[in-house]
Every structure is written in C-alpha cells, then in structure tokens.
Amino acid sequence: MIGRLSGILLEKNPPQVVLDVHGIGYELDVPMSTFYNLPANGEQVSLLTHFVVREDGQFLYGFASEPERFAFRQLLKISGVGARLALSVLSGLSVSDLAQVVARQEVGRLTKVPGIGTKTAERLLLELKGKLADALPASVAPADGARSDILNALLALGYNDREAAAAMKLLPDETTTSDGIRQALKLLSRV
Numbered sequence: 001m002i003g004r005l006s007g008i009l010l011e012k013n014p015p016q017v018v019l020d021v022h023g024i025g026y027e028l029d030v031p032m033s034t035f036y037n038l039p040a041n042g043e044q045v046s047l048l049t050h051f052v053v054r055e056d057g058q059f060l061y062g063f064a065s066e067p068e069r070f071a072f073r074q075l076l077k078i079s080g081v082g083a084r085l086a087l088s089v090l091s092g093l094s095v096s097d098l099a100q101v102v103a104r105q106e107v108g109r110l111t112k113v114p115g116i117g118t119k120t121a122e123r124l125l126l127e128l129k130g131k132l133a134d135a136l137p138a139s140v141a142p143a144d145g146a147r148s149d150i151l152n153a154l155l156a157l158g159y160n161d162r163e164a165a166a167a168m169k170l171l172p173d174e175t176t177t178s179d180g181i182r183q184a185l186k187l188l189s190r191v
Helices: 066-076 083-092 095-104 107-111 118-128 145-156 161-169 177-190
Strands: 004-013 016-021 024-029 044-054 057-063
Touching: 004 024, 024 057, 044 066, 057 066, 057 083, 066 083, 066 095, 066 118, 083 095, 095 107, 095 118, 107 118, 145 161, 145 177, 161 177
Parallel strands: none
Antiparallel strands: 004 016, 004 044, 016 024, 044 057
16 A cells, blocks of 8 residues: 655646656645645655555545545545545545534535535534544644634635635634624735
8 A cells, every 4th residue: 555655746737746756657636735735846745645446447645634634534434425525525625624514513514515415415424523533633623612603704704715714824812703703804805
C-alpha cells in the first residue's frame, strides 16, 4: 500500500495533480482543500495517500493532512459513498466544518455539497456521528454558541462556507454574537 508520496509537483488540473517521485509520475485526485494549499509547479511537495484497487482501475487519492485522509476513509465506509462523493464532501467542507456539521446534525449544510441530497445527507450524519471528533487536533474544538451563531448568520446572508470561515478566523475568540456579525461583515466587505 502507498501511504505517502514526496516529490516534485509537475501538474495541477483540478481535482488531479501529477507528482514526480524519482522519475515516476503519480496521478492523484485531491480534495480542493488540499489543491488550494499546494505549492507552484516544480516545487517539492509531500502528500498522504489512499490507494484504491477496483476491477476497473487503480486510483490514488492525496491529502495534505492526516485529518483529511481519516475523514475520507470514514466517508468511504458509508454505504453508497464512493471516492468521488467523499472528495466532493471534503472539497465543500473542511474537516473541522464537517465535524461541526455532524455534531449539530445540520442537513442543510451537507445538501449544499454537489451530489448530496437530503437522504444521503441524513445517512452521512447518522453514520459519521461521533467518528470525526478524534480526527481533529485538540486546538480545533467545535465552535461555542456565539461563534456558531455568527457562522450561521453569515451563511444565511448568502456567504459561502469558505468566505464565512475566513472571516471567522479573523475574529477575536471572546466576541459576542452581534459584535462578531458586525466585524465579520466589515471584513467580508473589504474583499
């Protein structure tokens, strides 16, 4: 089994990358969260991998972090979820966001991911309950009440997950809901 690849990044064509490892070019499919954090072509990169052998081919999937790979593997264990759908979930939500969605049982946030309907979202929430908390570092805890309210307000105002998460990172930890929404909107209006 191939667990990690380190080499020179040759090509980036979402969601696929080609990694040159001592003269062998490996094609890997990666979630967009990993893709956006890759260096420029020609630079050194190291990716954790998940190797799948099926009757119609062999496939490598790459991940920037262990929590991403762990979440991908947990998603694959769910009946009816294949690698493409698992990549789609991890491209639409970070691992910490996915863990929070599962903890809060937010069907609506999951159905925003392409390829996931209400029934699939409900099955994912049921199957993943309690399984993703171990994947997160201790510093990434589920959001407290005020931060959760701020995030939900930004999403309700039409900002996507990435924009809302970026604004949330810039807010002080001890922000009240009303101040946090106000500050986040100021930050988002500058973009």
